Amino acid sequence: MGSLNMMMDRMPDIESDCLYSAARILREAARSSFILKMPTASHQSDKYSDTLADAVRYSRRHGTAVTVHTLGTRAKTSGTYRARFFEGGTRKRYQRRYRGRPLEHKRYLGYIKPVNFFMSAVTSASAQAMSEMEKILQEHIKNIQRMTETT
Structure with missing residues (x-):
């Protein structure tokens, strides 16, 4: 019974670690x-x-979830906001004005093709992340068992 109470007391920390x-x-x-x-x-x-690669971050824990995202920071000197354009791409862009005056024919400026680096990484690493969570949970359970056996 002592190990179950100890497990309940430590469950928030165990969950955060995982x-x-x-x-x-x-x-x-x-x-x-x-x-x-x-x-x-x-x-x-x-x-x-900072670099564009610094845009990949994770948030604080919200309930039972931690969000991994590519939105970057909102710091004044940060350029990480640009990473979201490479992940999802942009629409076709056209210049409609030049020095405040409308152009007769809009000028094609191009678009950014999506790189899709984030979703491919998440699908490839999700199994490894789950196994790591299971490993950490097993370690915490073993530690609690050792502590209850010694007392």
Whole structure:
């Protein structure tokens, strides 16, 4: 009965350990996928204080979930917001005005093709993340069993 009470007391910490370890695995997989598909993502720019690969982050725990995302930070000197355009792509863009005056014929500016680095990384690393969560849970259970056996 003592081990069950101890398990209930430590369950929030155990859950956090499992969630954050899985989030770290997914984040690193997404970063490496981003750099693999777009090698310049790891280069430092003169304009921004960070790299594009720094946009892959995870959030704080909300209930029983930790969100891994590519939205970057909202810091003033950060350029990580650009990563979302490479993940999902952009629509075709046209220039309609030049120096405030409408153009007779709109000028085609192009678009960004989606790289899809994030979803491919999540699908490939999700099994590893689940196994890591199971491993951490088993370690915590064994530690609690050892502690109850010694008391």
